[in-house]
Every structure is written in structure tokens, then in C-alpha cells.
Amino acid sequence: MSHILTQKLDEEKVFKDPVHRYVHVYDKLIWDLINTSEFQRLRRIRQLGTSYVTFHGAEHSRFNHSLGVYEVMRRILEKFMTRPAWQEAMPGWSEEDRMLCLCAALLHDVGHGPFSHSFEKVFNTDHEEWTGKILLGETEINQVLKQVSDDFPHKVNEVIAKTYENKLVVSLISSQIDADRMDYLLRDAYYTGVNYGNFDLERILRVMRPHEEYAVIKYSGMHAVEDYIMSRYQMYWQVYFHPVTRSAEVILRKIFKRVKDLYDEGYDFNCQPHLLKGFLEEKMDLKDYLRLDESTILYYFQMWVEEGDSILADLCDRFINRRLFKYVEFNPSIHMRLYSELEQLFRQAGVNPDYYLEFESSSDLPYDYYRPGEEGERLPIHLLMPGGELRELSRASHIVQAVSGKAQTDHKIYFAQDLLEEREQAGCRDVVAKIRQALRDAEKSGAR
Template identity: 65%
Template sequence: MTGFEKLNEEKVFKDPVHRYIHVRDRLIWELIGTPEFQRLRRIRQLGTTFLTFHGAEHSRFGHSLGVYEIARRVIDIFKSRGDWDDSETMLSLCAALLHDVGHGPFSHSFEKVFGTNHEQFTQKIILGDTEIHRVLAQVSPDFPKKVADVIGKTYENRLVVSLISSQIDADRMDYLLRDAYFTGVSYGHFDMERIWRVMRPVGDQIVFKSSGMHAVEDYIMSRYQMYWQVYFHPVTRSAEVILTQILHRAKRLYNEGFSFKNVPLQMVSLFEGKMSLKDYLRLDESVIMYYFQVWQDEEDEILRDLCSRFMNRRLFKYMQLSKDQLYADEELSGAFREAGIDPEYYLEVDSSSDCPYDFYRPGEEEERRPIQLKMPDGSLHELSRESDVVGAITGKRRTDHKLYFPKDMVLSLPDDLPAKKRIIELLHI
């Protein structure tokens, strides 16, 4: 194998989470310099969260470097104990670095509207006609396929996969700490170095010394708190609802032959459902935000209003829904129509759901494999059986439902309009 050459001098990135990110391998340095990886600088890690927490402007570029650095440090610890097959090191580091390279702009909202899948695009970038593929292929013709298999969770060495994809992996450890840092919240902090010290490769999985159980508990609770306090924040979800509706509206207008003043040339293949890898790689958040900016002057009133709301942070308000109210009822939709407000774009039920920790059940994905504690006698015990804290939340899926609507638009309706009175009564505003 070629491609494992060391750099003449170590490269160092200053990082607010890990202090320093060290690059010693020419292969990693060349991957970071590819256009496909540099594109991640133009995609935010947390999508619309910057409209809630103003510090959340960090990119998937920084996160990807962080995941690489965690994987590198964990492997160094394993190697120092003789617990690691060094022939898997570069593969693991490449997979850690490239695991998010296929993310699109505002990725989850984007995927929902256009049916794209960032993991599939990650594999296409690694295996397709790209600079990343050419760099990886320097190692050997089958090396890009191995990297794609690790990210796709199909690689034969499950230990390598679990380093990148499991209930405690390099990806989650980095994003919890990084997202907590940039949002300014205290929930996402846990003792990562302690977790590294108690990690042990056993067979095809990573387990944890029982003496480190409290550090693992802390990590699980940090993840739980971050989901409900940051990732599912109702203001962020409101911005996502508007973003999604803009994309739906633009796609519909294009397909109906609407004459845009500013034709979204970079999005045409997306609207037509035939986006190539080359087209996809040209899309980033600066492109999308440009169109949102200029569409504030379009003739279509709905597109114009939604874009203005997103760009100027005039977001929808929300009403909490109970489990048996998972839709905007017909009376409310009818009142909106009567008032001249299109319920298809201005009434949206949004559901958030998370299970902080669960057992692995046969047939489920890799991420659901249980966290195992290695006891002093060498036996493995599943975490929730030893930890009362984790046991209390294991397998418990928390779900939240909210109805989003433009309160300002409703209140600006004429007071003598019967539909306005009905809407106010139904929405309790």
C-alpha cells in the first residue's frame, strides 16, 4: 500500500473544543484540501439554530476535523495498550474525517423536501469522480470502497465502524461538546478524556471499564439535555418549518411554470428530481440564502412573505398539541382559507422525538447496540442494568408536537372578519 507518507512537519489547527487538531499524515492533509471537503465550511453544523442561539454559526468543516481528532486520540490510546490493529488506523481516520462530507445545505430540512440522503451522497463523493476519490485511491484501488463501507456501516471490522457509529462514538462526542460551546449552553459538557481512558476494544465492539460508569452516565444525560434544550428548541423548529415551506413553494412554482425574476439555476436539477453529484456539490448555504434574499422581491406573495420571514427572523408562533391532536383540524384550516391565509404554507404540525438510550434489538441499526460495562471479573454488563440513572430513561421515547402558525398575520386581519375571531378562539391567542 502507498499513501501512508508522513508530512515533513506536523500541521496544527487551533480548535476551541480540542485546543489543537494534529495532522501528521499526507493523506489526511490532502483530503482536507479537496474542494469537496472545503465546501463544508459553507454548511452550518446546526442548520437554522443560529436564529435561536446566535453563536451557532459553526460549520460541518470544524465538526469533521473534531471527529477526526477524537478518533486519532482514541486510536493512540488503544495502540499504547496494544489493543489496536494498526493496519486499520488510516482507514478509521479517513472515515472519521469524511463521515459528513455529503451533507447538503440546511441538511435535514433539505432532505425532507427533496428526498436526498446525505449518507448516500457521502458514499457517492467517496466513490465518484471527485478529488476526494482520487486522493483516497492513491492508497490502493479498493481503499475508497473501504472508507465508504465504514461510513455505510457495512465494513467487516465492526470495531472500526463502532468508533464512528455507535451510542458513544467520535461523531457524537464531538458534536455534543462543539454544539454546547457554540450555543453557549452548559448542558452538553461531559468528561470526554475520562471516557477515552476507560474505553476498551473487546471483540467487535468498544466497551467501558465499570469504574468509568459515571462518566458514561454524564455523557448520556448531556445528550438527552442537548436534544431537548438545543436541537429541538421550538424557535429553531419554527425557522425550519419556514425554511421547508420556502423550498416546497419554490419547487411547486417552478414545476407550474412560474416566471421567476431570479431563476434558481443551481436548484433546477433538484426541482426536476435529477440532481447529479456535480450539481449537488455546487449547493451550499450561501447559494440557498442568496435565493431567499432575492425572492423577497418575487411576484408570488407566499414565496415573498416566507423568504422575508426567514431572512428577517419573523418566525411563526406555536401552540402545544396533545397526542390526540396531531393535525391542524379542518375547522382551523377552513378558517385560515376563509381569511385568505393558505393553510398549506401557514399551518404546520411539527413533531420532535428522541430516545436517549436503548437496548440493541436484532435487526436494528449499529447505533442501537448497547453500551457494555466491563466488570472487574472481565464479564460484560449492559449499562442500564448497572446504572439507575440510565435505567430510568432507557427505551423511553419522548415525543413533542407543536402547531406552528403566523400569529402576526392573524392579528393583522380586520377585526370585523368572522374568520379572525374563529382562528383566535381555536388557537387561544
């Protein structure tokens, strides 16, 4: 066994945390990972992307969250590995397994980029792939992990990618009740100032038990898990899918799309997007990726407000100064052809629908039971019954059963209402009137 696995700091390091009160670091390996440049970069990437335009407190970073996930994992392992009766359910567990859990918890989001999900959709990239490249590439993180063994970075990557052979290790960081979700629900609720995401973490940690390939919940703790499931449900619809946040995301994607279109056309930018060149040419390397953070992107947006291209300048001004798109509800199953009609009408009015009109959907599945073989297969939450048998959560809880396996989707059409008003004043009254009627029809379909 490598010495670094058991090497402790001379003095415990503590981060004061508003959610967990304290984040405790005892292991030198964890402290070394926190101090790498790749992990420190997460301080400059917001956890909730554009949610700060809706909830002004949502300025917390992926650095905050990653430390929080580590702390939840540390507390889970502290209980699992110090109680002899529970260790029987963890045969063969070693100090390396413990450190794998802690490293995966700390590093699971290290591949996120600026405004990651919007950025990924336009440039066809994936933060999970970048996480793997950071763990396995020529990085400080890779060098720290290799202090354990040459293959330890691969093992950490496998845990995060959910392919590691020890399924209990994987489930603690990625399942329907894991360290990641438990931290982000509490943390995001705290920073957005809402009550929806709050649940009794202490109670869940007390009733969580190791069981072969996954953790289970003692039956007496079922109501705490019900609260957790409903908290997740409420946070998605009240915070993560908030329509104003989504409006900002739409504009963000339109900016990236406009930059890509202009670059492909050979446009001569006044402020050249040098740090985005790799993505624009679809050959970004790891070194260039790690130079990107949200301060970099916002700098470009500030500069492009004065760009010669009127569409790019306008979109950047909208994002910087919160001049967002309006929206209406929309049911595509009722009005299948309406969106294409709106595109044509926008063009007739002289408003480019490629940048000022967007159909956007958000969907979530609060909880799912086991459906083997299905894409996105989810491991269900099991309750440990008084007799020792296991029961899947939705079979014991009427509350969870009500939301189990039922994906909810919300469709909206986003558009630049102020541009329509300008075109109306410029003499395009008839076509703008048709657009307004089409939008009213869309809203009626969405209300059904």
C-alpha cells in the same frame, strides 16, 4: 501495503481548536483529504442549520465538526494501538484499519447540503447517499483515497454506511458512544453557549477499551458515561429541538416547497433558481450538488424577497429578517381532528395553510438497550466489570435505566399569527375567533 498509508508529513500540521485545543495531522493522506474542494465546501455549511436564529453563537461549520471527529478518533486509536494488552482485542488490525477509521471520521459528513435536513425533507434526498457519491464518484476525495488502493474508497464508504466487515471500526464512528457524538455534543454546547452538552471527554477516553466488535467502558468510568448520556438528552431538548429553531426550520421548508410548487407550475421567476434546477426536476447530478452551499441559498432568499409571488417573497423575508411563526403545544392523540379543522378555518380566513400552518413533531431516544431485529437497531454501551465480564449500561446505572428505551416526542402547531391579525382587522373577525379558540384547545391538549 500502500506507501501512502504510512507516509507522514515533513512537519506536523495543527489546527487551533476551541474544543480540543489542537487538532493534530501527521498523515499525508489526511492532509490531502482536508485540502480537497469537497471537504473545503463544508466550511460553507453550518453544523446546526437554523439554530443560529436562536443561539447567535451557533455559526460553526461542518468543517469544524469533521476535524473534531477526526481528532477524537485519532486520540482513541492512539490509545488502542499503542498498548500491547489492548491489541489482543484487535486481532489482525493493520495500518489500513487505522487509516479507515481516520478517513471515515473526517469524511462522515461530507455529503451534507445547505440546511441539510430541511432541504432533504422537501427534495426527498439523503446526505448519506450523497456522501457515498462523493466518495465513489469523480471527485478529488475519490482520487486521494485511491492512492491507497482502488477499493479503499469503497471501504471508507462501507464504514460510514455501517456495513463494513470489521464491526469495531464501524462502532468507533457510529454507535451510542462514538467519536461523532462526543465531538458534536461538546462543540455544539460551546458554540451555543450552554452547559448542557459538557461531559468529561478525557475521562471517557481513559476508560474506553477495545473489545472484539465494539468498544467498552471500564466500570470505574460509568459515571462519566452517565454524564455523557444526560448531556445528550439535555442538548436535544434544550438546543436541537428548541421551538424557535424549529419555527425557522418550518419556514425554510415552506420556502423550498413554494419554490418547487411554482417551478412545477411554470412560474417565471425574476431570479431564476438555476443552481436548484436539478433538485426541482429531480435529476440533480454530483457536480451540481457540490455547487450548493448556504451562501448560495441565502443569496436566492435575498433576491426572492422582491419576487413577484407574494407568498415566496413573504416567506423569504420572514426567514432573512427572523419574523418567525408562533407555536402552541399540541397532543394529536387527544385532538385528532383539530388540525384538519384549523386548515379549513385558515382557508376561510384567506390564509393559505399550505404555507402558513404546520404540524411538527420532534422525537429522540436518549439511550437504548439491545433489541435485535428492530428497525434502527442500536448497539448498547457495555461496561467492563472488575471480574472481566460485560454488563449492559442500563443494567448497572439507575440514571441511564430511567431514560433507556423511552422515546420522547414533542408536538407543536406553527402558524403565522401576524397574518391572522391582519385578516381580523380586514373583517374576518368571526373565523379568526374560531381559529384562536381552536389553538387554545390545542394548547390545552398539549399541556396534559
